[in-house]
Structure formats: C-alpha cells, structure tokens
Amino acid sequence: MLSSKKILIIDDETDLCLLLKNYFLRKNYEVVVSHSLHEGKTLLNKIHPDILFLDNNLPDGTGWNIAPIIAAELPATYIVLVSAFHPAPPNMPAGAHYRIIEKPISMADLDKQFSTF
16 A cells, blocks of 8 residues: 655656665655656646655756745655756755755665655
C-alpha cells in the first residue's frame, strides 16, 4: 500500500530518475517522473507533491529559475534542488522549505536526509 506522500522528480537523467524512483518506491512513496520542465510543471500543478526533486539544467529550461515560484505557490512542498554544478541558490521566498543536493547522489545521503521525512 502506498503512503499519502507524493514525490515528483523533474530531471532529464533517466538513470538518476530510476534510482530515485526505486529508492522512494521501496519506502512506500508515490513517485512520478518527468524529463522536461514543461511536463514537470503540468504534473506539479496536477499532483501537488510533498517532495519535489528539481534539476537545474533541463533540455527546455533552467529548473532553478522556477523554484522560487513553486515555493511561493506550493509552500508545503519540500523542494530538493539538484545539480552537478555548484550554482548559487535561487532567490527563494522566506520560509521556503528546500535543500540543495549535488550530483552524484548517493543512497547514504538520501537515507540521512529523508529518514525522518
């Protein structure tokens, strides 16, 4: 039985998406994956996830540019900003719940960061 927690992953790296999806499915989360910003924004408004994994460099735009908008529109969503590079964090609104994770992502990091979520 799936928990009520929903995760949306917006990332164009299919291997990473599969890794994250399988990890969270084993922890009884409902997981939805998108490989583009356009589709991801549509899914975001449809499912209102509890956790959003948002890649920075996507084929159709920069995910971190919309992170402050998402944080303002869905303040209950915990946003995990993902990037292989070390960009400055976006201008997130006060009170936004977010974290930055650098690629490559390890299972030990996920266990540590999401063990109590």
